[in-house]
Each structure stands twice: as structure tokens, then as C-alpha cells.
Amino acid sequence: MAAHPVTACQWVLLAVCSIASLYALLAAVAMPFFGSRSGAASRAAYFPAHVSPTHVSQPQHRFARVGVSVLKPLCGAEPRLYDNLRTFCDQHHEHFQLVLGVSSPDDPAIAVVRRLQAAYPLHDIELAIDTRVHGSNLKVSNLINMAARARHDVIVIADSDIAVEADYLDSVAAPLADPRVGVVTCLYVARGIGGFWPRVGALFINEWFAPSVRVAHAAGSRRFGFGATLALRRATLERIGGFEALKNCLADDYWLAEHVRALGLQTVLSRVMVATDVIEPTFAALWQRETRWLRTIRSVNAPGFAFLFITFPTPWLVAGAWLSAGLAATSSDAVHTWAAFTSASGAAAGLAARLLMHLRSARRERTFWRDLPLVPLRDALLALQWCAAVFGSHVTWRGARVPVQTSTSKAARNGALNVMDVMEASDGG
Incomplete structure (x- = not known):
């Protein structure tokens, strides 16, 4: 030959x-096992504690018990919205507030929040209905309208489709006891809700996005911020100009953390992994969402x-x-x-x-x-x-159409x- x-x-x-x-x-190699055959082990794999009360110093433990305001911007009644919101009510944390915001008085999520308030009458659950628009990013507009109702020194922002374990607030607040830490964020495990295409969408997160972050984190990168959880001190948020600084940003979660890093403060990727729902029922809906994610990445760094x-x-x-x-x-x-x-x-x-x-x-x-x-x-x-x-x-x-530029x-x-x-x-x- x-x-x-x-x-x-x-x-x-x-x-x-x-x-x-x-x-x-x-x-x-970088990603953890997401589950196990036993229910208890599965929950531990989904939500490994970043810090437990028996493993933190006394100052950290006290800080984990300070008041926390959880801001959750809502838009529409998602399939598991009530169940996901309930997990934020069933917290071990001693003193926390839930601020749930919508931008329309006709939003179906309002009925879900009213149901939650009725089920937890002793909890501090506030519904913010505010139609004011502050920029091209409507989620950030919602957060701007909600922020004035937050009463505590620690702010936690979490997307509407997130479910957490009972030690979640203790765990994500604890690293903020270190004055060098500016933001604590969490990765997430996806659950496909409702059929074939949600299962495909869950693989996007579990077998591409999350492993990518794990590899980057292992390589030393700390330049990230996820809507699943962003925890920071109120004073830090004020130093970056509040949510108003993000009102025209497409990747607002990332840029919030980037603004904090610009202050010389660190980003901590918590070992807590929350759960998120993938609900897109059709190929077209899934394509639109995932292409949006990729186009957002392009907007942040085209060469990368x-x-x-x-x-x-x-x-x-x-x-x-x-x-x-x-x-x-x-x-x-x-x-x-x-x-x-x-x-x-x-x-x-x-x-x-x-x-x-x-x-x-x-x-x-x-x-x-x-x-x-x-x-x-x-x-x-x-x-x-x-x-x-x-x-x-x-x-x-x-x-809503948001410009990439x-x-x-x-x-x-x-x-x-x-x-x-x-x-x-x-x-x-």
C-alpha cells in the first residue's frame, strides 16, 4: 500500500x-455524584452542606443566624412554583423574610403567593406588586421594585424555580462572616418536569453546564454568579450601586457578582447544590431557552x-x-x-x-x-x-426581547x- x-x-x-x-x-472527574439509591443519601447528594453549625467558628455561627431577606422575582405560575416556594419557608434559620415580587397585578403567581401566605401565617412573607419598569432587563426591574421592602442585612436572590433544603439559608449566609467574601453562589441540579424535552433540557444543565463550572472552579476561576443563589451583604449591594447598576444587563446574575469582585471581594461557590426545574414542553421552547443561554455567553466573552x-x-x-x-x-x-x-x-x-x-x-x-x-x-x-x-x-x-449588545x-x-x-x-x- x-x-x-x-x-x-x-x-x-x-x-x-x-x-x-x-x-x-x-x-x-470534577462533578459530584448527583444522587443515590436511598432517599436520604439522595437528598445529601443534592444538597451537601457548605458549612454545618458543628464545623464553623462561633462568629460564623452567629452570622449564619442574622436576619436574611430572600428576594424571589416571579413571573407566571410555573408547574411546581408552590412546592418550590415552600422549601424557602421550611428553613432552620431563625430570622428570615421572603419578598416575592411580580410586575403585573394580573400575574397568576399572585394566587400562589396568597396560598403560601395562608399556609405559613407566622412567616414574614411579603408580596410586592409593582408595574414600574427601570430598564431593558425586566427581572432586574422587578428586583429594584422589591429591594425597598428588604429589611435585613443579608440579601439572598434566588430564581423562582429553585428548591432548597432546610439548612440552605444557614449554609449560604455563613461564608459572609468573612469580610473578604462578597458573594456566595450555588450551582444547581436540574429536574425535567413533564416529558421528553424537559429530560433533554435537564441534561444540558447536569451534563454540560454544571461540569463546565466544576472544571473552571477546579482550575482556579472564581468569575461566576448564578441566579440559583446570590447571597451578599446589603452594604455590598449598596456599594455597587444596587440593582440599578444591572438594569440593562443581559447576564445580570454574572454581572452582579462581577461588580462585587471589582470591589476586591471574593466569590464563593457553595457546596450547596439547589434543585431547578426544566419545564419547556416542546423542542422549540427548549431550543429558544438554551440558545439564549449560549448567546448570553457570547455576549459576555465572544472569544471564549x-x-x-x-x-x-x-x-x-x-x-x-x-x-x-x-x-x-x-x-x-x-x-x-x-x-x-x-x-x-x-x-x-x-x-x-x-x-x-x-x-x-x-x-x-x-x-x-x-x-x-x-x-x-x-x-x-x-x-x-x-x-x-x-x-x-x-x-x-x-x-421580552433583550439586546445582546x-x-x-x-x-x-x-x-x-x-x-x-x-x-x-x-x-x-
């Missing part, structure tokens, strides 16, 4: 496939967004296997043999890492086998959405992020 030299394109493809396989391995392609494992595993077969068939000389072996080994290692990642995100054995056929679909869909997110100047959030210009003023940081900038609201 005549020898043909390995082409430059083949060497580049071999390198990219190897990097993608290495990334898949790092992501699989360009390198996200290495984080979609399945297409590169297929490419690596194809490359190995092609090299083996072309020639039997030492260079081709080595390249073919390297490509095949990388694809095999990447496949094992991808299966491990899926195993670690599965809550039980049945979930692992049920969702296993969705893994290649999930990765291929991510690649297509990444391509689609290259284009477009707006995103749709809660029915707002955050892009701000990113330019605040400097570039590295490729690992950019995977953390997506708005989870």
Missing part, C-alpha cells in the same frame, strides 16, 4: 479530538464562546473514530499507525469519560439507562445550538475572560 503523509488537517483534527476527550475526562466546541464530546468522539479508521486504512507506516492508535485511544477514553459523566449525573440506575440514548442527541443538539448562537442580536426572556459592550469595558470562565456566565433565570 502506498504511503500517504498525514495531512495538516488530520493532525489538527487529531489534536482537537484529543483535547475534547481530555476535557470530557476532567469534567467527569468560540472555543466552547471542545466541550461537546459526542461529535468529537465520532470524528476521532472516523479519523482512526481512515488513517489505518490509508497506510501501515509508523506515523500512520501511531496517529491511528492515538486517535482510537482518545476516542475510547472520551467515550468512557462521557459515560462516567452520565453515570455521575444519574440519580438512580433506572435514570442512567433511561436517559443513556439521549446523550448523543444532547451533545449533537448543543453543537447545533452553539452554531445558531453565533448569530442574533437579541434574546427572548419571559416574553448591552452585555457585550460592558464585557469590553471589564476585560476579557478566559475560555473556562465563559461557560459560567449564562443567565439561569
Whole structure:
């Protein structure tokens, strides 16, 4: 068989496939097990305590008991809204307030809040109905309207679709006892609610977004902020100019934490993992939400967004296997043999890492086998959405069109992020 030299394109493809396989391995190792077969163990895996009262100093313990105002902007009656809000009422924390805000007197979430107030008459639960609009980001407008009702020195902002364990407020407030800490934030585990496409959407979070953050965190990055939880002192919020500083930002969760970091304060990624719901019932709805996330990432750091392609494992595993077969068939000389072996080994290692990642995100054995056929679909869909997110100047959030350029210009003023940081900038609201 005549020898043909390995082409430059083949060497580049071999390198990219190897990097993608290495990334898949790092992501699989970095993420925790999300569940277990026993109910108690499963809850512990979902919500491992960041700090428990027996492991904190006395000053930290006292700080974990100071008053906390929880701000939850609402929009519409989501399928599990009442159940999720109840978890914020069933807290061990001694002194906390819930401020639940809507921007319309006709919002269906109002009836859910009234039901919650009736079920917990001794709790400090306040409903804020305010139609004023302060900027292009309607969620931030809602927060601006709610902020005046917050009465305590610690502020916790949490999205409407978040569920937590009873020690949540104690855990996220404790790190703020350290004056060097500015923001505490939490990652989240997704639960698909209502059928096939929510299951696919849950994999987006559990097997791409969360592992990406874990890898970045392990690499030393602290440039993140998630709507699942943002806890900070009231004084810190006032120093950055309040929520008004974010009223025209697309990735408001990220930029709130970035403003705090600009003060020289640290961001802490809590070990607490809250639960979030994925409810998009159709392919179109899921595509819109996930493309919005990716376009938001692009708005924060376009160069970093360009390198996200290495984080979609399945297409590169297929490419690596194809490359190995092609090299083996072309020639039997030492260079081709080595390249073919390297490509095949990388694809095999990447496949094992991808299966491990899926195993670690599965809550039980049945979930692992049920969702296993969705893994290649999930990765291929991510690649297509990444391509689609290259284009477009707006995103749709809660029915409102928000311009992408707002955050892009701000990113330019605040400097570039590295490729690992950019995977953390997506708005989870």
C-alpha cells in the first residue's frame, strides 16, 4: 500500500479530538455524584452542606443566624412554583423574610403567593406588586421594585424555580462572616418536569453546564454568579450601586457578582447544590431557552464562546473514530499507525469519560439507562445550538426581547475572560 503523509488537517483534527476527550475526562472527574439509591443519601447528594453549625467558628455561627431577606422575582405560575416556594419557608434559620415580587397585578403567581401566605401565617412573607419598569432587563426591574421592602442585612436572590433544603439559608449566609467574601453562589441540579424535552433540557444543565463550572472552579476561576443563589451583604449591594447598576444587563446574575469582585471581594461557590426545574414542553421552547443561554455567553466573552466546541464530546468522539479508521486504512507506516492508535485511544477514553459523566449525573440506575440514548442527541443538539448562537442580536426572556449588545459592550469595558470562565456566565433565570 502506498504511503500517504498525514495531512495538516488530520493532525489538527487529531489534536482537537484529543483535547475534547481530555476535557470530557476532567469534567467527569470534577462533578459530584448527583444522587443515590436511598432517599436520604439522595437528598445529601443534592444538597451537601457548605458549612454545618458543628464545623464553623462561633462568629460564623452567629452570622449564619442574622436576619436574611430572600428576594424571589416571579413571573407566571410555573408547574411546581408552590412546592418550590415552600422549601424557602421550611428553613432552620431563625430570622428570615421572603419578598416575592411580580410586575403585573394580573400575574397568576399572585394566587400562589396568597396560598403560601395562608399556609405559613407566622412567616414574614411579603408580596410586592409593582408595574414600574427601570430598564431593558425586566427581572432586574422587578428586583429594584422589591429591594425597598428588604429589611435585613443579608440579601439572598434566588430564581423562582429553585428548591432548597432546610439548612440552605444557614449554609449560604455563613461564608459572609468573612469580610473578604462578597458573594456566595450555588450551582444547581436540574429536574425535567413533564416529558421528553424537559429530560433533554435537564441534561444540558447536569451534563454540560454544571461540569463546565466544576472544571473552571477546579482550575482556579472564581468569575461566576448564578441566579440559583446570590447571597451578599446589603452594604455590598449598596456599594455597587444596587440593582440599578444591572438594569440593562443581559447576564445580570454574572454581572452582579462581577461588580462585587471589582470591589476586591471574593466569590464563593457553595457546596450547596439547589434543585431547578426544566419545564419547556416542546423542542422549540427548549431550543429558544438554551440558545439564549449560549448567546448570553457570547455576549459576555465572544472569544471564549468560540472555543466552547471542545466541550461537546459526542461529535468529537465520532470524528476521532472516523479519523482512526481512515488513517489505518490509508497506510501501515509508523506515523500512520501511531496517529491511528492515538486517535482510537482518545476516542475510547472520551467515550468512557462521557459515560462516567452520565453515570455521575444519574440519580438512580433506572435514570442512567433511561436517559443513556439521549446523550448523543444532547451533545449533537448543543453543537447545533452553539452554531445558531453565533448569530442574533437579541434574546427572548419571559416574553421580552433583550439586546445582546448591552452585555457585550460592558464585557469590553471589564476585560476579557478566559475560555473556562465563559461557560459560567449564562443567565439561569
